[in-house]
Amino acid sequence: MIKKLWPHARPYGKWIAAGVACSALEAVFELLIPLVMSDIVDIGIKNADQGYILRRGGVMVAMAMVSLALGLGAAVLSSVAGQGFGANLRRAEYDHIQNFAFSNIEKFSTASLVTRLTNDVNAMQMTLMMGMRLLVRAPVMLVSALVLSVRISLRLSSVFLAALPLLIIAVALILTRVGPMFRSLQEKTDALNLVVQENLAGIRVVKSFVREEHEKEKFAARNHDLKDTSLRAFGMVVINMPVMMLIVYGTIIAVMWFGGQMVYAGTLEAGKLMTYFTYITQIMMSLMMVSMIFMMLSRSVACARRIVEVLEEQPAITDGAAETDTDESGAQVPAAVKDGSIDFDHVSFKYNPGNTEWILRDVSLHIPAGSTVGILGGTGSAKTTLVSLIPRLYEAGEGTVSVGGRPVAAYTMEHLRDAVSMVLQKNTLFSGTIRENLLWGDPDASEEELWAACRAACADEFLERMPDGLDTDLGQGGVNVSGGQKQRLCIARAILKKPRVLILDDSTSAVDTATDAKIRAAFANELKDATKLIIAQRVASVRDADMILVMDAGRIAAQGTHEELMENCEIYRDVYQSQQEGVSIGG
Structure with missing residues (x-):
């Protein structure tokens, strides 16, 4: 599937690479800021060194500005790459459909082809745009924050490491349910589009037979099916957030409890604990972002399969047996129809x-x-x-x-x-x-x-x-x-x-x-x-x-x-x- 879709993103390969680099660097700068803040608390404030505080504060501002610029760059680059990929994919799909015989079009239905050209492609380009940022930012933040937090306190790190399996299990359970639902969601969208297309194309017939109420009922039934399927699919996605938040805040409370005792006992500095809280929050938020990415990918995979089905469909009628003639210059040219027999x-x-x-x-x-x-x-x-x-x-x-x-x-x-x-x-x-x-x-x-x-x-x-x-x-x-x-x-x-x-x-x-x-x-x-x-x-x-x-x-x-x-x-x-x-x- 990736082999079939990647050629349409390849022209924007440089934009994708630059956007990925900006997202990664943005995450790195965000991770370095808490370390500077820790120094301000543990050294500048502790020693009442105003000059040190101002210098380190200036470094924080500069790092924040660089991070902001990198974030803006990543947003622009991902938008250009995502929109370009979507445009190329739509064009490739549309061009391929033009080669279809009637039997190929009847296999998919016109309404389904319209959905695959619009909704499905929009989902794919949104995945690329979000993926360029989240798929890079979340892992970099997760791994880097994990390493830095372990360096601060290995003992405290064991608290949130115990929460990781719970997060993984929760995400896995939700994903196994939500994947098939997104496929069904796109099929329900096809069915709704079919009703709309038939009604608008045959509106004169509908009105002449006074069948407006019948058409309204048919639309309402399809619309209700789409709504119910959407509620089930996105309901699973919504459940993901409170489950993640419960685990995240439970972990933070545990860290506050054990970390406070360590500060009280003098085995951990207050500034280090503040920095540790920042990293713990970033780790948990990164895990939440990863779970959301998987949700988004589940829908994208369903859409991608539908798009690839169209791209892989072989036209029933081709030019494979076409013959050539020799023109006056001796060149081979496609055979021309000489008369109308x-x-x-x-x-x-x-x-x-x-x-x-x-x-x-x-x-x-x-x-x-x-x-x-x-x-x-x-x-x-x-x-x-x-x-x-x-x-x-x-x-x-x-x-x-x-x-x-x-x-x-x-x-x-x-x-x-x-x-x-x-x-x-x-x-x-x-x-x-x-x-x-x-x-x-x-x-x-x-x-x-x-x-x-x-x-x-x-x-x-x-x-x-x-x-x-x-x-x-x-x-x-x-x-x-x-x-x-x-x-x-x-x-x-x-x-x-x-x-x-x-x-x-x-x-x-x-x-x-x-x-x-x-x-x-x-x-x-x-x-x-x-x-x-x-x-x-x-x-x-x-x-x-x-x-x-x-x-x-x-x-x-x-x-x-x-x-x-x-x-x-x-x-x-x-x-x-x-x-x-x-x-x-x-x-």
């Missing part, structure tokens, strides 16, 4: 390898480059699953999917997905302006190209009515535009990409039939050479396609032109006739 060769797929039921079963299909293919089928017929295999959003379980005459695994995901533009069922726009969202398709697109894509997607109709046009702010997730407008903006973004393959997954369901027809006509002009796959519920959307696929239960039940399917496919004929009857009734 698509082939499915006995392809089968299931989302979970452990499932017995296949989602797609033995699909074989050839789609020529530049053709337009319509895909129809009932809910659950695997239409989306079929097209998701083309850009390798999922990996085929059996058989081979090829694009441009090569298996999709022969391309790097960057080159493959750059050649395939996909407008998903769930239209996603990001916070920012319309222009910023459209530039996802082509970061170098000119103003003219942006408006051309918008005209092709019939988005210019509403953009021209907006005061800021392309610079209109969309808000979070595109809340400032309607569902149909959002669909058209997503289509415009896909057109700007100028792909070899364009996939529309029921992406015109929120627009009227006239606009749908305009968009399809624009595809024929703007993307003549691109292969176009259109998943639709309306036969009118795919009627003029070069080929129409009818999906049923994960298989291609029939394929052909509209006329051929009307003659040979009962499923297609039933769908067409039912929609025609619906139009007649609506008219």
